[in-house]
Amino acid sequence: MKTSTEIRSAFLDFFKQRGHLIVPSAPVIPQGDPTLLFTNAGMNQFKPYFLGQQKPEATRIADTQKCIRVSGKHNDLEEVGPSNYHHTFFEMLGNWSFGDYFKRDAISWAWELMTQVYKLPKDKLYATIYETDDEAGELWKSVTDIDPTHVLKFGKKDNFWSMGDTGPCGPCSEIHIDRGPQFDSDPKAFVNSGSPRYLELWNLVFIQYDAQPDGKLVPLPAQHVDTGAGLERITNVLSGVTSNYDTDLFQPIIQAVAELSGHPYTALPPSIPHRVIADHLRCLTFAITDGAMPGNEGRGYVLRRILRRAARFGRKLELHEPFLHKLVPVLVDTMGEQFPELKERHVHVARVLHAEEEHFGKTLDRGLTIFGGVVSEVRKRGASEIPGEEVFKLYDSFGFPLDLTQLMAREEGLSVDQAGFDSAMQQQKDTARAAGKFKAGKQHGMAVDGTLPTRFVGYDSLDAESHQIIVGAAAEVGRSASYVATEVTPFYVESGGQVSDVGSIELVTADGDDHKYHVTGTTKIGDTIVHSIDAGSAGLFEGRIERAILRVSPQHRIPTQYNHTATHLLHAALRKTLGEHVHQAGSYVGPDYLRFDYTHFEKPSADELAQIELLVNESIRGNFPVTPKIMPIKEAQALGAMALFGEKYGDEVRMIEIADSDMVISRELCGGCHVKRTGDIGVFVIRAETSAAAGIRRIDALTGEAAYRYLIERRNKVDEFTLELGSEGSDPLDKLKKFLDEKKRLQKELDHLRGQSAVAAMKALTAQAVSINSSRLVAAEVSAPNLDIMKEMGDALRDALGSGVGVLAGAVDGKPQMVVVVTPDLVKRGVDAVAIVKELGKRLQGGGGGKPHLATAGGKHLDGIKTAIVDAESVVKSFVK
Secondary structure (H helix, E strand, O other), rough: OOOHHHHHHHHHHHHOOOOOOOOOOOOOOOOOOOOOOOOOOOOHHHHHOOOOOOOOOOOOEEEEEEEEEEEEEOOOHEEEEEOOOOOOOOEEEEEEEEEEOOOOHHHHHHHHHHHHOOOHHHEEEEEEEEEOHHHHHHHHHOOOOOOOHHHHEOHHHEEEEHHHEEEEEEEEEEEEEOOOOOOOOOOOOOOOOOOOOEEEEEEEEEEEEEEOOOOOOOEEEEEEEEEEEHHHHHHHHOOOOOOOHHHHOOOOHHHHHHHHHOOOOOOOOOOHHHHHHHHHHHHHHHHHHHOOOOOOHHEEEEEHHHHHHHHHHHOOOOOOOOHHHHHHHHHHHHOOOOOHHHHHHHHHHHHHHHHHHHHHHHHHHHHHHHHHHHHHHHHHHOOOOOOOHHHHHHHHHHHHOOHHHHHHHHHHHOOEEEHHHHHOOOOOHHHHHHOOOOOOOOOOOOOOHHHHHHHEEOOOOOOEEEOOHHHHHHHOOEEEEEEEEEEEEOOOEOOOOOOOOOOOEEEEOOOOOOEEEEEEEEEEOOOEEEEEOEEEEEEEOOOOEEEEEEEOOOHHHHHHHHHHHHHHHHHHHHHHHHOOOEEEEEEEEEEOOOOEEOOOOOOHHHHHHHHHHHHHHHHHOOEEEEEEEEEHHHHHHHHOOEEOOOOOOEEEEEEEEEEOOOOEEEEEEEOOOOOEHHHHHOEEEEEEEEEEEEOEEEEEEEHHHHHHHHHHHHHHHHHHHHHHHHOOOOOHHHHHHHHHHHHHHHHHHHHHHHHHHHHHHHHHHHHHOEEEEEEEEEEEEEEOOOOHHHHHHHHHHHHHHHHHHEEEEEEOOOEEEEEEEEEEEHHHHHOOOHHHHHHHHHHOOOOEEOOOEEEEEEEOOOOOHHHHHHHHHHHHHHHOO
16 A cells, blocks of 8 residues: 555545544635634644534544644744655544544554554554553553553653643644664654654544643543544655655656756755645645635735745746646646545636746746845855845845745855844834734623524524523623624524624513614624624613514615625626636625625626626526525535535535526525525626736626616716716717817827927027037926926937937926936947936936936935036036046
8 A cells, every 4th residue: 555545545444434424624724713824733623523612513533634834833834845744735634533432442443554454564653642641551552562662651742732721632642653774873863852763643632621721621521532644644654765755645746847847856865946846836726726815914925925935946947937837737636536626626726826926927036136146245245144124125026025035045054134124024014924913703701602502594584582592791992892692593694705684682571671782793603693782881681581582684684685696696697708717716795785706817808797797687587586405515516516615514505596497597505695586686787897816806796776776876977977078969978089089189289289399499408508528418407297298308309419418307296307318329339328317316316217318217305406407517427438
């Protein structure tokens, strides 16, 4: 057993035979967990089960989880390439028990899988346990035939796991393998010593305590098992190779890089660029597939850093054109069977990578040249540190992240003045730090732990009554904020782009007193829906409450439903008009308007937008039924139902079908609220279409009464426009075109007159010319409405001079501008207008550029105009030899 596919399948089959439900990997973009940028461990998606907020779908589960570790304490970015087994993206094989089996079975099965299925040599395996976990130690010796001397005790750092400072935690037991002295001959090398000879393969975590704020460990009411085994490492060991990069998970990509670049991969010494590109491609592809996009903040900035790091290593292989997108099909061939989302979205991923790399490539080579110059200057001074301001320049002007410059500096044997860089960043948004500032939202200070399950009835009714109620209050920003949780509610919690409902809650006491409050929004804690209440200065009534009457505002919900159903129709129309590559990439669905982000790499034409709008309105006029259907996810997928990027779905899903007996308009997995028939929407109008990000377009649209009001407003503007043009009874567009044509004609006449005037004025100026080495110089302050006119004056002056240099300067829109012209004979002799304008531009406290015969400069120092005119003679003399 040597291939990663065989190893992965063997793991999942092993645990399936032992009663485990095999679940799909969660997306690498965490859902509902703002504390994480990326899914970095197999347990992330099961956190609500450990916290008791949700009931697991099964007590025994196994999976392979896509993981990314590039931020926070799990940051392996700098190890990627030099290390044989650290990666930004990896697969974590895991089996889980939620209150079912515990240490005995976890240890026994792990040993059985490792030694009988994977057939690893027993005498080479070691088990580590927590120093006080005698139970695990005895089980290793009694339920397995491991060498008892290979059961080792370690402290909290190595063998105790916790979710955080407080909460679920417990001891863990790790399985390590001794790969032999060829990996490290140091006699001191041993387990947990950091030696590459002893490799950790599997971690078995026994979650049995609840850590208290005072450090006390309280036994949990139920005991859980959480395990994680790195597929890349196990494949490495079973394949008999020395590095993860030599396995079939990386080699197809590495060989494709070698073919693209013409530089073969070497394992010893390892070719770091090939390794980094292969690793970073996997990370980027899986992240973009699951809905992330490179950007300037948060996880987007992390991805942008990784992409730019890969592009820079491409330069080491002489790959100067965008190349990452060409490698995506290789990854799809390697891992697409296990992760079908790669096949579905590979075109989108390739386009995003191409656009990002192309954008960065425009400045990368120039930035590398600048970096080389900086290194030379540092070495000339005999220094060993690159100044912080130079590092910031590379970041600000060429998009080089700090860690990329640090990497390049280390390769040159230099360090980076990070304090100086941080100082230069003080006045700008620190995007690098923004990546680590995700924080969990407060649970409103309530006595709500997520264990009161709320039944949502809002699909069928806007009213409900509840007899189980929790009320709470917390001080927030100087006011009293109040909350109500109930066992049943018609209020929708913001999800899938649809905003939370608003409305009212009436709390009724046993004596018949009622207290009515405005619901401003909702949130969800575990399985409990919590309503935020505007209780005013009096606060929330906290007496004996018998029941709560909940009412959703129809003025808020009904237009929201129009907009939500319209997004489904819009999605279908986009795919029909622009192509099947279009996928939803985000949305806002509220009562006021809808916003729909979609994957596409060019602005749709006016005709395409008109066709999209027409198709949506045809579906509305068709008055098709909108039918929610609950079904197994595989059945929905077989029907072609669309799913959201990065969304995690269970075995049963809710599919919204818009269809009649003759045709299917749309099928999407969706938990939102919709109209009964498309005709309820009334009308759909696209208000704007813009770019949202690289490879992402955005449509802003209206439906129902809002669309009608918008159309009336537009009609009134057209009427007013027609009246102003005086085109009643005729086509206002034709009349406008005639006006514009006349304006162009008059503009040409004006330009001609200006040119004649400039020629005359410049001829008059030549009378003031001074002689400079058999040539002439005219330097004068002039008045011009804009720089283009000043350049025209310069052209006229050059023609009038015959042989010489002209310097014109003046204020344009309150700022100093300058034009320098040089006649052709002097240009041939090497006199350059650019050099002259740059020197004189210093008087304006600015800079300039252009061509040898005409150059311009701008600045911010108006008084410098007169200084520049006075100094022109001495400056020009220095250039006219």
